[in-house]
Amino acid sequence: MFNQLQKEIIKLKKEKNAIILAHNYQTADIQEIADFIGDSLELCVKAAEIKESDLVVFCGVDFMAETAAILNPDKKIVIPDREAECPMAHMLPAEYLKQAKEKYPQAAVVLYVNTLAEAKAEADILCTSSNAVAVVKSLKENLILFGPDMNLAWYVSQQVDKEIIPIPEGGHCYVHKMFHEGDLYILREKYPDAEVLVHPECDPEVQKAADQVLSTGGMIRYVANSPRETFIIGTEVDMTTRLRRENPDKNIIPLLSEAICENMKLHTLEKVKNSLINEEFVVKVDAEIARRARKAVEKMLEVS
Numbered sequence: 001m002f003n004q005l006q007k008e009i010i011k012l013k014k015e016k017n018a019i020i021l022a023h024n025y026q027t028a029d030i031q032e033i034a035d036f037i038g039d040s041l042e043l044c045v046k047a048a049e050i051k052e053s054d055l056v057v058f059c060g061v062d063f064m065a066e067t068a069a070i071l072n073p074d075k076k077i078v079i080p081d082r083e084a085e086c087p088m089a090h091m092l093p094a095e096y097l098k099q100a101k102e103k104y105p106q107a108a109v110v111l112y113v114n115t116l117a118e119a120k121a122e123a124d125i126l127c128t129s130s131n132a133v134a135v136v137k138s139l140k141e142n143l144i145l146f147g148p149d150m151n152l153a154w155y156v157s158q159q160v161d162k163e164i165i166p167i168p169e170g171g172h173c174y175v176h177k178m179f180h181e182g183d184l185y186i187l188r189e190k191y192p193d194a195e196v197l198v199h200p201e202c203d204p205e206v207q208k209a210a211d212q213v214l215s216t217g218g219m220i221r222y223v224a225n226s227p228r229e230t231f232i233i234g235t236e237v238d239m240t241t242r243l244r245r246e247n248p249d250k251n252i253i254p255l256l257s258e259a260i261c262e263n264m265k266l267h268t269l270e271k272v273k274n275s276l277i278n279e280e281f282v283v284k285v286d287a288e289i290a291r292r293a294r295k296a297v298e299k300m301l302e303v304s
C-alpha cells in the first residue's frame with residue numbers, strides 16, 4: 001500500500017510523463033515508487049533505452065545521473081538532491097588522470113563508472129563492478145590504468161593476466177571500507193548454513209573470506225536462483241531491502257547494519273516530489289565532455 005506522499009508522486013509522474021530510476025541503495029519508500037531499480041550498469045542501460053519519457057528523475061548519486069545525461073543529451077535529467085555526490089568519484093579528478101596517462105602512455109585507461117564526466121572523457125573504456133573483468137579482458141593492452149576504486153582493481157587483478165595499476169593510490173568507497181572479515185566470521189558462526197555475498201569494493205581480506213564476490217545486480221540474480229535459504233550480504237544496507245522484498249521466503253542478513261551510504265540517502269520522497277513539480281535539479285554535462293565520455297560508456301556497453 002502506498003502512503004499519501006507516494007500516491008502524489010505517482011500521480012505527478014503520470015502528469016509529467018516522467019520516469020523514476022533508483023539505485024539499489026535507495027531507501028524502501030523510494031524503491032517502491034521507482035519505475036526501475038538497478039545497479040550502475042543496469043541504470044546506464046536503462047538510461048540509454050529511455051525513449052518515451054520527457055523527464056527522468058534519477059535517485060542515485062552525481063556520477064550516475066551524469067551518465068544518464070551523457071547517454072540522453074536530449075532528455076531532461078533531474079536529481080532530487082544536488083548534494084548527492086559519490087566521494088569515491090571525486091577522488092579521481094581529470095587532471096590527476098591526465099598526469100597518469102602521460103606517465104604510462106602505453107597503458108589502456110579503464111575507469112569504473114563511479115567517476116565524474118570529466119574523468120570519463122579521459123578514459124578508453126568504462127566498467128562497472130559487474131563487467132570489470134570482461135572489460136579488461138576485452139582490451140589488447142596488457143598494462144591497465146584502473147580507477148578510482150583500489151579494491152575493485154585488486155579484484156580484477158586476481159582474474160586477469162595483465163598488470164593493473166590502481167589510480168589514484170588509495171581510492172575507495174567509505175561504505176565498503178566499514179566491513180571487516182572479523183564481523184563476517186562472527187556471523188558465519190551464528191548462521192553456519194548461510195552463504196556470504198560481498199561487493200568487490202570491499203577490502204581484499206573481506207573478499208577472500210566471502211563465498212561470492214558480486215555486484216549488486218549479481219547479488220539479486222544469485223539470491224533469486226540459489227536453493228540456499230540464508231544469505232549474509234556485504235554491501236550497502238538497503239540492498240537487503242530489495243532482496244527481502246523479492247525473496248520473502250529467504251533469510252537476508254546484512255553483514256553490517258551501519259553500512260549506510262549517507263550520500264545516497266540524501267534523496268527523500270519529499271525531494272522526489274519537489275523535483276517532479278519544479279523539474280529540478282537539472283543535471284548538465286558540457287557537450288564536448290559528454291561526447292568523449294559517451295564513447296567510453298558506449299564501448300563498455302558493447303562488451304556487456
Ligand code: SF4
Nearest residue numbers: 061086087173175261
Ligand atoms: S556506496 Fe560508496 S561508491 Fe556507492 S555512492 Fe556511496 S560512497 Fe559512492
